[in-house]
Amino acid sequence: MKPENFHIGHLIKEKLKEKGHSIRWLAQQVGRNDANLGRSLKNDQHIHSQLLLDICIVLEEDFFAHYSEIVRKKLFQKL
Numbered sequence: 001m002k003p004e005n006f007h008i009g010h011l012i013k014e015k016l017k018e019k020g021h022s023i024r025w026l027a028q029q030v031g032r033n034d035a036n037l038g039r040s041l042k043n044d045q046h047i048h049s050q051l052l053l054d055i056c057i058v059l060e061e062d063f064f065a066h067y068s069e070i071v072r073k074k075l076f077q078k079l
Contacts, residue, residue, distance in 0.1 A: 008046065015059050016059070023038045023041065
């Protein structure tokens with residue numbers, strides 16, 4: 001996965017669909033407004049780390065691992 005193609009919101013929406021949940025459900029679980037969360041997942045390539053942590057816990061998925069993979073690839077390219 002190339003960093004310029006990485007969109008965390010899309011990954012979260014895929015996981016929601018896989019688990020049969022809506023953005024409204026997720027917003028309720030993380031204490032956010034569903035319209036704002038929906039816009040963030042659709043439009044924003046990046047999500048505040050605390051919100052991402054909350055989403056990871058609710059969806060039982062380590063979305064930070066995707067960022068770590070990008071970091072490792074970039075570090076190994078420099079060696």
